[in-house]
Amino acid sequence: MKTIVKDLKSTADKTKATDIRAAFVKDAGRFEKFSARFDDLTMDYSKTAVNEEILALFEKLAEAGGVAKKREEMFSGVAINFTENRAVLHTALRNRSNTPVLVDGKDVMPDVNAVLAAMGKFADGIRSGALKSATGKKITDVVNIGIGGSDLGPVMATLALAPFHDGPRAHFVSNVDGAHIADTLKLLDAETTLFIVASKTFTTIETMTNAASARKFIADKLGDDAVQHHFAAVSTALEKVAAFGIDATRVFGFWDWVGGRYSIWSAIGLPLMIAIGPENFGKFLDGAHAMDNHFRTAPVRENLPMLLGLIGFYHRNVLGYPTRAILPYDQRLLRFPAYLQQLDMESNGKGVTIDGTPVEGNSGPVVWGEPGTNGQHAFYQLIHQGTSIIPAEFMIAANGFEPELRHQHDLLIANCLAQSEALMKGRTFEEAKAQLTSKGMDDKQADFIAPHRVFTGNRPSITFVHDKLTPFAFGRLVALYEHRVFVEGVLFRINSFDQWGVELGKELATGLLPVVEGKESAEGHDSSTQGLVKTLAGLKR
Numbered sequence: 001m002k003t004i005v006k007d008l009k010s011t012a013d014k015t016k017a018t019d020i021r022a023a024f025v026k027d028a029g030r031f032e033k034f035s036a037r038f039d040d041l042t043m044d045y046s047k048t049a050v051n052e053e054i055l056a057l058f059e060k061l062a063e064a065g066g067v068a069k070k071r072e073e074m075f076s077g078v079a080i081n082f083t084e085n086r087a088v089l090h091t092a093l094r095n096r097s098n099t100p101v102l103v104d105g106k107d108v109m110p111d112v113n114a115v116l117a118a119m120g121k122f123a124d125g126i127r128s129g130a131l132k133s134a135t136g137k138k139i140t141d142v143v144n145i146g147i148g149g150s151d152l153g154p155v156m157a158t159l160a161l162a163p164f165h166d167g168p169r170a171h172f173v174s175n176v177d178g179a180h181i182a183d184t185l186k187l188l189d190a191e192t193t194l195f196i197v198a199s200k201t202f203t204t205i206e207t208m209t210n211a212a213s214a215r216k217f218i219a220d221k222l223g224d225d226a227v228q229h230h231f232a233a234v235s236t237a238l239e240k241v242a243a244f245g246i247d248a249t250r251v252f253g254f255w256d257w258v259g260g261r262y263s264i265w266s267a268i269g270l271p272l273m274i275a276i277g278p279e280n281f282g283k284f285l286d287g288a289h290a291m292d293n294h295f296r297t298a299p300v301r302e303n304l305p306m307l308l309g310l311i312g313f314y315h316r317n318v319l320g321y322p323t324r325a326i327l328p329y330d331q332r333l334l335r336f337p338a339y340l341q342q343l344d345m346e347s348n349g350k351g352v353t354i355d356g357t358p359v360e361g362n363s364g365p366v367v368w369g370e371p372g373t374n375g376q377h378a379f380y381q382l383i384h385q386g387t388s389i390i391p392a393e394f395m396i397a398a399n400g401f402e403p404e405l406r407h408q409h410d411l412l413i414a415n416c417l418a419q420s421e422a423l424m425k426g427r428t429f430e431e432a433k434a435q436l437t438s439k440g441m442d443d444k445q446a447d448f449i450a451p452h453r454v455f456t457g458n459r460p461s462i463t464f465v466h467d468k469l470t471p472f473a474f475g476r477l478v479a480l481y482e483h484r485v486f487v488e489g490v491l492f493r494i495n496s497f498d499q500w501g502v503e504l505g506k507e508l509a510t511g512l513l514p515v516v517e518g519k520e521s522a523e524g525h526d527s528s529t530q531g532l533v534k535t536l537a538g539l540k541r
């Protein structure tokens, strides 16, 4: 591995791989060579610092890193999340071929199918009005109460598939800040609202606190007996759900081999299913399954998640780029960057390898982004001319859902393509100066202004193009990114599936609550924390 990383460095230098602009001038067939296709999904990575030699080294890197072996282990239920002794089987949740998947010798597929069927029945009941509120009314609003993986997936996906949303209105409450639930409840009629309490562990303080507030909302308005008609739950901790008082027929389980950030395919997807219907939810699973099969079988050079992961590793650990921007040219993918932040940063933000030794080089990058074109008018300045190189990942559909607004969609496409072209090509001093003088500026003034209008170019980007953001295409896209994170994690030699880094803050918050409430002294905390507690106490009313 180490020698291949070194070879990648020296080969990138020797072949001047980062001069992407020159590579395009030299080779008119660059797009054909450095793009890959899976059905209608095209991944154009020709605007990154790759060439034939680098690709050959990518193949070696994947081999030396043991990616294929780990991939098989993941798909076949080996406990690759060894710090928690768990299998990693979100792929079983969308295993539409229904081939057996064994965990400790037991096929998990019958349970997966049973929960999916129960979700479908419940979703249909809510959508049709057969499952009524306590006062016999049809449910008009569904509120998902969850956080992290129990929120980001459903909220992101429901927005992404808005054109298919024909069920009750969907709302999402995650933050423990009372403002979140208060602002949501203000919009709702208790009589026609269903709450879904979504928590893998059913202990997460934010979710439990919001669930208690929601329960009070129903009990105050409709009485205690109404609660059972207005709540459902999703969890792996079924006994804890029972203690909360949610009727067993409205509880949908999943399993410890589903990581929170990989749980949208499980019962955590219930609010999405209620919004778009079980059939469309099935198509969403189909798309992910298609990507799973592609990832599992396609050779490295044709394998989209493999290529995406290898390029990600190359950007981070060979070229040293600290962040990457996710820039969907699709307003409905508004929350996709936030979703990928959890998927990627919670998975690969680790400092220790699987051997318990410090990671050599770097692990996962900072992931951030916003949909285009909004980002263009906010932070693209830095991506184009700032001092950090930020690899960008663009995504665009050939077709929107509003044929009458085709002209707007074409404008969206033009913007997306223009950005990646501008990043790659840039603008030289001579070009900038010529532009100015052609507009009548004198030579001296043009010399003075032109440096500010220079773009270095050679800024890497990947562009994904597909037909349309259908449930199938969307499932495929999410699974693509999951597998990319997997590939990078294997190459970083880390466990991508635990999240110990989240724990410390949680522990300290629990300890600080009585201090903030004034029941315990702040003694023993550092002077900054003590000072802040005191300042806040002074302002408290």
Ligand SMILES: O=P(O)(O)OC[C@H]1O[C@H](O)[C@H](O)[C@@H](O)[C@@H]1O
Pocket: 147, 148, 149, 150, 198, 199, 200, 201, 202, 203, 204, 207, 260, 261, 346, 499, 502
């Ligand atoms: O679903 P829950 O058990 O409530 O967990 C919600 C979230 O909690 C923590 O922050 C974990 O790090 C996340 O991975 C998880 O998604």
